Amino acid sequence: MSEDTVSLVLFSGTDDKLEAAAVLATGAAVMGRKVNVFLQYWALDSFRADRIHKDHGVSAEAGPEGAELVARQATQHWSETLAQAKELGGVGIHACALSMEMFGITKDDLDPLVDDVEGVAAFWAEADGPVVFI
């Protein structure tokens, strides 16, 4: 097994992709990998403190049937899955500075799950393993 850091770039803010991301992050953390999550664009928007528990929809391809399926099976919200992954240790969640600017928001607007704001160079400095764009 590799010891490299797993870097997850979250771009999409729909609940199906964020659920998939939370499951992958947790699995990697369980297997002892360091995990760096970098929040961009619509994913960052979904981590706002006042929106994180709202309905973020699903991918366009899922349709209403898929949306219902995702809603029905979710035994816990993806933010709770991520919170548990963080408790395992080695999981950091960073907001992309450029995307923060685009939305005109500050760290205080984000859910406390987010550790800090960082630039894309800082992201790459830690990306010594797979980089997964979701």
Added chain:
Amino acid sequence: MSEDTVSLVLFSGTDDKLEAAAVLATGAAVMGRKVNVFLQYWALDSFRADRIHKDHGVSAEAGPEGAELVARQATQHWSETLAQAKELGGVGIHACALSMEMFGITKDDLDPLVDDVEGVAAFWAEADGPVVFI
């Protein structure tokens, strides 16, 4: 050239993305890389035995013109491309246990291209190279 395993997480179930995935898997196998495919969400749905050869649409951005283009150029179905990649050896296709649960299906509901069902920890245990989320 790297000798690391190429891990492909297939999330999207549209024909354009599955075609792209099949081409990337084949190219990696041709170059002697081990390839692990992990089927989640809408991609898993497209690998059901009774649906794999149906029309799965294309990405929302493609539009009707794009859909026609994809249909017209496909000299062979992405499932055949994947079957050929498997014949090269070193290509495994695994269904995500959590997504199986979401759809309420069992291994028997899937096309024989799928080797088995595994959890996300088993996926990460083999992911010692790039992880490509499609």
Added chain:
Amino acid sequence: MSEDTVSLVLFSGTDDKLEAAAVLATGAAVMGRKVNVFLQYWALDSFRADRIHKDHGVSAEAGPEGAELVARQATQHWSETLAQAKELGGVGIHACALSMEMFGITKDDLDPLVDDVEGVAAFWAEADGPVVFI
């Protein structure tokens, strides 16, 4: 920090994803990484000489509000960001031969940012690090 090549497979041709890709490519180049960009499907379409500066829309999930946000914040076009990344050195942009065939176009139809046309085996031959599918 890893010295591996960063491989970016651009599949999506919307302006939000291409912007994200350009920022990630630039950040990797700034950090001294070699960057290989491989253009497929709708992303390749957006690199045509006569379309690169047109409006390519945004991801379906963004909605009209998101589209406006992306348009308003873009201080420079993603193609200029990529041009600057290329000036840093170590950034190559390659068109996927199969996708070229699908669109029925030749190298002359593409913006000069694109260096050449290559097959998927050539892509994997250089992919000794993370592979990011966008």
